[in-house]
Amino acid sequence: MKEQIINIAKDSVKASKILAGLSSLEKNRVLRAMAKALIKNTEIILKANKKDLALAKKAKLPAALIDRLLLDRKRIKGMASCLFSVAELDDPVGQEIKSWDVPSGLQIHKVRVPIGVIAIIYESRPNVTADCIGLSFKSGNSVILRGGSEALNSNTAIFRAIAEVIKSNGLPEGTVSLISTKDRKAVDILLKLNNYIDLVMPRGGENLIKKVVSLSRIPVIKHYKGICHVYVDDYADLNMAERICFNAKVGRPGVCNAMESMLVHRDVAVRFLPEMIKKFKAAGVELRGCPITKKIAKGGIRLASDKDYRTEYLDLILSVKVVDTLNAAIAHINTYGSHHSDSIITDDEQNAKEFLRKVDSACVYVNASTRFTDGNQFGMGAEIGISTDKLHARGPMALEELTTYKYVIYGSGQIRE
Amino acid sequence: MKEQIINIAKDSVKASKILAGLSSLEKNRVLRAMAKALIKNTEIILKANKKDLALAKKAKLPAALIDRLLLDRKRIKGMASCLFSVAELDDPVGQEIKSWDVPSGLQIHKVRVPIGVIAIIYESRPNVTADCIGLSFKSGNSVILRGGSEALNSNTAIFRAIAEVIKSNGLPEGTVSLISTKDRKAVDILLKLNNYIDLVMPRGGENLIKKVVSLSRIPVIKHYKGICHVYVDDYADLNMAERICFNAKVGRPGVCNAMESMLVHRDVAVRFLPEMIKKFKAAGVELRGCPITKKIAKGGIRLASDKDYRTEYLDLILSVKVVDTLNAAIAHINTYGSHHSDSIITDDEQNAKEFLRKVDSACVYVNASTRFTDGNQFGMGAEIGISTDKLHARGPMALEELTTYKYVIYGSGQIRE
Numbered sequence: 001m002k003e004q005i006i007n008i009a010k011d012s013v014k015a016s017k018i019l020a021g022l023s024s025l026e027k028n029r030v031l032r033a034m035a036k037a038l039i040k041n042t043e044i045i046l047k048a049n050k051k052d053l054a055l056a057k058k059a060k061l062p063a064a065l066i067d068r069l070l071l072d073r074k075r076i077k078g079m080a081s082c083l084f085s086v087a088e089l090d091d092p093v094g095q096e097i098k099s100w101d102v103p104s105g106l107q108i109h110k111v112r113v114p115i116g117v118i119a120i121i122y123e124s125r126p127n128v129t130a131d132c133i134g135l136s137f138k139s140g141n142s143v144i145l146r147g148g149s150e151a152l153n154s155n156t157a158i159f160r161a162i163a164e165v166i167k168s169n170g171l172p173e174g175t176v177s178l179i180s181t182k183d184r185k186a187v188d189i190l191l192k193l194n195n196y197i198d199l200v201m202p203r204g205g206e207n208l209i210k211k212v213v214s215l216s217r218i219p220v221i222k223h224y225k226g227i228c229h230v231y232v233d234d235y236a237d238l239n240m241a242e243r244i245c246f247n248a249k250v251g252r253p254g255v256c257n258a259m260e261s262m263l264v265h266r267d268v269a270v271r272f273l274p275e276m277i278k279k280f281k282a283a284g285v286e287l288r289g290c291p292i293t294k295k296i297a298k299g300g301i302r303l304a305s306d307k308d309y310r311t312e313y314l315d316l317i318l319s320v321k322v323v324d325t326l327n328a329a330i331a332h333i334n335t336y337g338s339h340h341s342d343s344i345i346t347d348d349e350q351n352a353k354e355f356l357r358k359v360d361s362a363c364v365y366v367n368a369s370t371r372f373t374d375g376n377q378f379g380m381g382a383e384i385g386i387s388t389d390k391l392h393a394r395g396p397m398a399l400e401e402l403t404t405y406k407y408v409i410y411g412s413g414q415i416r417e
Numbered sequence: 418m419k420e421q422i423i424n425i426a427k428d429s430v431k432a433s434k435i436l437a438g439l440s441s442l443e444k445n446r447v448l449r450a451m452a453k454a455l456i457k458n459t460e461i462i463l464k465a466n467k468k469d470l471a472l473a474k475k476a477k478l479p480a481a482l483i484d485r486l487l488l489d490r491k492r493i494k495g496m497a498s499c500l501f502s503v504a505e506l507d508d509p510v511g512q513e514i515k516s517w518d519v520p521s522g523l524q525i526h527k528v529r530v531p532i533g534v535i536a537i538i539y540e541s542r543p544n545v546t547a548d549c550i551g552l553s554f555k556s557g558n559s560v561i562l563r564g565g566s567e568a569l570n571s572n573t574a575i576f577r578a579i580a581e582v583i584k585s586n587g588l589p590e591g592t593v594s595l596i597s598t599k600d601r602k603a604v605d606i607l608l609k610l611n612n613y614i615d616l617v618m619p620r621g622g623e624n625l626i627k628k629v630v631s632l633s634r635i636p637v638i639k640h641y642k643g644i645c646h647v648y649v650d651d652y653a654d655l656n657m658a659e660r661i662c663f664n665a666k667v668g669r670p671g672v673c674n675a676m677e678s679m680l681v682h683r684d685v686a687v688r689f690l691p692e693m694i695k696k697f698k699a700a701g702v703e704l705r706g707c708p709i710t711k712k713i714a715k716g717g718i719r720l721a722s723d724k725d726y727r728t729e730y731l732d733l734i735l736s737v738k739v740v741d742t743l744n745a746a747i748a749h750i751n752t753y754g755s756h757h758s759d760s761i762i763t764d765d766e767q768n769a770k771e772f773l774r775k776v777d778s779a780c781v782y783v784n785a786s787t788r789f790t791d792g793n794q795f796g797m798g799a800e801i802g803i804s805t806d807k808l809h810a811r812g813p814m815a816l817e818e819l820t821t822y823k824y825v826i827y828g829s830g831q832i833r834e
Contacts, residue, residue: 021774102796106785115807116777194630198807213611217630219637219808240830247832356825357438360533368523368828377833378824379519390532390615390821391636392809404807407795408773411785413657415664416794 001181005189008144009196011174012117015142018172020114024091027138033165034137035083038130041161042076048157049126056150064254064314068125069151079130079158082382086134089381092399093140107410112403114140116198119190120384121146121212123204126154133162133176135384139402144197146179146187148204156180191216203385221392223385225312226256226340228370231329231355233346234265238272240367241345245276248343248369250283254314256386257341257373261309261319263329269296269322277301277320285316292322309336326351330358337361339388341370362388362395418598422606425561426613428591429534432559435589437531441508444555450582451554452500455547458578459493465574466543473567481671481731485542486568496547496575499799503551506798509816510557524827529820531557533615536607537801538563538629540621543571550579550593552801556819561614563596563604565621573597608633620802638809640802642729643673643757645787648746648772650763651682655689657784658762662693665760665786667700671731673803674758674790678726678736680746686713686739694718694737702733709739726753743768747775754778756805758787758812779805779812 038045049071056066092112099109118141120132129145136143147155159178166175179186191200194217202212203223212220230248232241248259264272273296280287281300288304289297301320308319309332323329333342343365344355352366363373373396375383380398387393393401455462466488473483509529516526535558537549546562553560564572576595583592596603608617611634619629620640629637647665649658665676681689690713697704698717705721706714718737725736726749740746750759760782761772769783780790790813792800797815804810810818 100796102794104789104794106789106794108795213634219806221808237830243830243832251833361823363824363826365826365828368826368831369833371833372521372523372826372828372831373824377519377521377523378525379517389636391638394821395824404811406778407780407790407812409780409782409785409789411782411789413654413660414785414789415660416668416786416788 001183001186002189005179005186006193006196008174008177008179009117009190009193011172012142012144012177013174013196015172015174016114016116019137019140019142019175020093022140027091027140028087030165030169030171031083031087031134031138033169034130034134034162035080035087037161037165038076038080038083038158041157042073045076045154045157045161046071046073048153051153052126052151059150061150062315065150067254069154071126071154075127079127082131083134086138086382089138089399091138092403097405104414104416105412106414109408109410110405111408112400113406115402115404117142117144117196118402119144119146119197119200119218121187121200121202121204121208123148123150123208126151126158128203129155129158130162131382132384135382135399135402137175139399141402142175142177144177144179144190146190149182152180152182187211188215191218194218201385219392220389221387221397222389224340224388225338226258226386226388227260227310227312227336227338228257228340229261229263229333229337229342230259230370231263231323231333231342231344232265232268232272233326233344233348233351234267235348235351236265236268236345237347238268241272242276242279244343244345244367244369246279246283248371249280249285249318250316251369251371253316256312257370258314259318259370260312261321261336263332264320264322265326265329266292266322266324269293273297273320280318283316285318287318287320289320290322293320312338326354330355334358334360340386341365341373343368343370362386418600418603419606422596422603423610423613425591425594425596426534426607426610428589429559429561429594430591430613432589432591433531433533433557436554436557436559436592437510439557444508444557445504447582447586447588448500448504448551448555450586451547451551451579452497452504454578454582455493455497455500455575458574459490462493462571462574462578463488463490465570468570469543469568476567478567479732482567484671486571488543488571492544496544499548500551503555503799506555506816508555509820514822521831521833522829523831526825526827527822528825529817530823532819532821534559534561534613535819536561536563536614536617536635538604538617538619538621538625540565540567540625543568543575545620546572546575546595547579548799549801552799552816552819554592556816558819559592559594561594561596561607563607566599569597569599604628605632608635611635618802636809637806638804638814639806641757641805642755643675643803643805644677644727644729644753644755645674645757646678646680646750646754646759647676647787648680648740648750648759648761649682649685649689650743650761650765650768651684652765652768653682653685653689653762654764655685658689659693659696661760661762661784661786663696663700665788666697666702666735667733668786668788670733673729674788675731676735676787677729678738678753680749681737681739682743682746683709683739683741686710690714690737697735700733702735704735704737706737707739710737729755743771747772751775751777757803758782758790760785760787779803
């Protein structure tokens with residue numbers, strides 16, 4: 001198996017050199033053909049997905065995970081339309097980031113180029129397979145995919161439909177690779193191949209991320225959990241706060257930009273919480289609160305543990321905490337959060353500014369739902385994931401974030417004194 | 418020792434939160450005070466450096482390394498003037514990279530923020546100590562320095578002068594830290610502290626880099642060796658080629674942007690090489706060539722081994738290879754080089770374009786010396802190193818490259834449908 005994975009990586013390197021030189025026109029044509037292939041293969045993909053779903057139910061996987069795993073006609077159309085829209089997006093490769101002259105007379109151009117070979121290790125959601133292929137391809141990178149075993153049938157069906165397009169367009173096989181062995185050692189081997197692979201992006205649970213970080217000799221950008229907060233300030237419009245908190249929790253609880261923890265300033269807790277709690281309970285949300293929240297709720301709420309505040313439920317569960325000050329809210333978020341997305345609801349400009357400046361997260365909001373942290377919602381046209389890291393890319397990652405740059409320098413015989 | 422290093426890291430985190438909020442004015446004032454402190458402490462620093470030099474000579478360290486280690490009045494002035502010029506540079510923190518509105522009505526601002534805590538592990542050159550402190554401080558990051566044992570006395574003297582300024586200005590001690598134990602395990606401990614440290618930058622030899630990459634759980638940006646090439650094309654202006662190659666090799670052989678390998682197109686080899694070789698020999702350069710080079714040189718040249726082409730000599734030694742085609746030159750550079758800086762000398766626009774596009778290096782030149790790869794020469798005002806990595810930062814790194822960004826998003830009650 002080791003040799004097989006090394007060969008895949010070598011093929012990826014070869015392919016990356018060809019992909020780096022493709023024109024935008026050529027790439028867009030192939031992307032549209034990929035999209036059409038997904039539609040054409042809908043039945044095959046659905047059949048494969050049914051197999052995965054049956055196994056998942058048999059294994060009693062949690063509801064949120066099964067929601068992520070599920071494909072239907074609409075989601076497959078969504079995958080295809082994502083590929084179509086990636087074809088419409090500007091090609092980042094070759095874009096000049098900036099250029100300038102220096103006193104020596106050299107002309108310096110900072111130009112976007114593909115990264116090279118990207119490995120993506122992910123769990124559940126099979127639509128990730130198509131998204132990753134589309135965005136990597138458009139940005140001129142070859143990609144090695146390693147999906148979760150629970151989605152193997154779905155991923156393989158999607159991969160096959162796209163690989164066929166790559167082949168029939170005369171592109172190298174190494175353009176897109178799927179590591180489909182169930183052997184968990186495959187990832188260990190992959191993560192040592194820093195001579196071939198330029199970047200690895202893990203998307204998944206805590207154990208996966210920790211494993212990748214500890215084993216990888218390849219640079220890693222983590223797409224880690226989202227422990228997102230909404231903080232209801234003492235200067236909040238409480239109607240707005242209720243609408244936003246409800247949306248952030250209940251809209252789609254199984255995704256990383258959903259709210260997992262709600263913080264409320266003590267001065268508005270008595271006015272805000274009872275109605276809010278009622279709404280949440282009516283929507284089936286299980287609440288876990290601090291002692292003050294429990295007291296205000298008058299029963300029906302579990303006491304939140306320290307662990308609750310560090311948990312990404314990905315489900316209809318919410319931790320609630322009443323805080324004394326804005327700075328206590330900020331400190332809580334920086335300590336218990338995952339540096340993903342956090343929002344303050346306030347009409348006070350100073351409080352908003354302080355929150356936005358001090359909360360150390362990829363996306364900091366005022367008066368909006370955390371659910372907007374998303375490449376499409378950000379106008380990037382697509383997204384390959386949401387980085388919770390600080391280096392290279394932070395927050396939603398799309399085409400630009402899948403490129404690096406080089407300095408192209410024009411001289412006329414300059415030597416350095 | 419472990420506890421001591423963890424405490425340093427914890428202090429760095431605390432300091433980073435304060436540094437992130439400092440005004441540019443305040444930072445610039447302190448930077449100028451640091452510069453003055455270096456000048457004021459010149460004698461103390463020189464005395465410490467003499468100790469290091471004596472030990473280095475006793476240990477028979479190579480000449481290039483001793484050149485790097487050496488401080489004199491001029492170099493200390495250079496360090497101070499570097500700090501003065503960092504004070505003059507624009508503060509990257511708080512800069513808006515871009516901003517835009519999206520259909521939901523959200524206003525998105527992409528804003529530069531400090532990375533947090535940066536650890537720098539480096540060898541020899543004590544001026545790195547002052548440069549790293551200046552650039553980290555200006556970009557709002559706290560920094561943990563681990564210099565080479567051969568420069569410990571010099572580094573400690575520089576560090577003490579600057580730490581005194583930090584203290585007397587009421588800034589937290591964790592702003593700048595120097596790990597001064599000689600115990601090599603200190604680095605192993607440091608590299609596990611991914612809960613405190615955001616970025617580690619190793620600058621040094623192959624063994625140091627390999628060690629850091631294999632042990633670190635913290636994101637790494639490598640400042641790796643420079644195996645830089647100049648390729649003399651068949652369409653080169655041979656006088657220009659001679660001037661540039663001589664400058665790239667002989668100007669300052671101990672630095673990473675010096676040429677280590679010269680490639681010559683076979684059609685100009687007989688015209689170009691004899692005179693060039695004569696010049697190199699007169700300057701004391703030892704040549705190691707391919708069989709054709711040897712033949713043309715008519716003696717006095719060692720045969721270059723495969724290892725020679727992979728070696729960063731950092732000394733007056735040069736490998737030379739005659740190549741059949743432009744693409745052979747490109748393939749050689751991408752295989753044997755270190756993705757640092759490579760130059761083509763040519764008057765042919767097509768050949769230049771192909772070289773610039775296909776050579777996978779941080780800096781690709783046409784008709785100029787590789788010696789220009791340098792933050793100052795690039796107009797960045799300073800440099801903390803030259804990244805040979807592709808992620809986050811590539812090539813010369815200065816203030817902007819020491820920041821990350823966050824998305825600051827203004828809403829008016831938006832929820833996601």
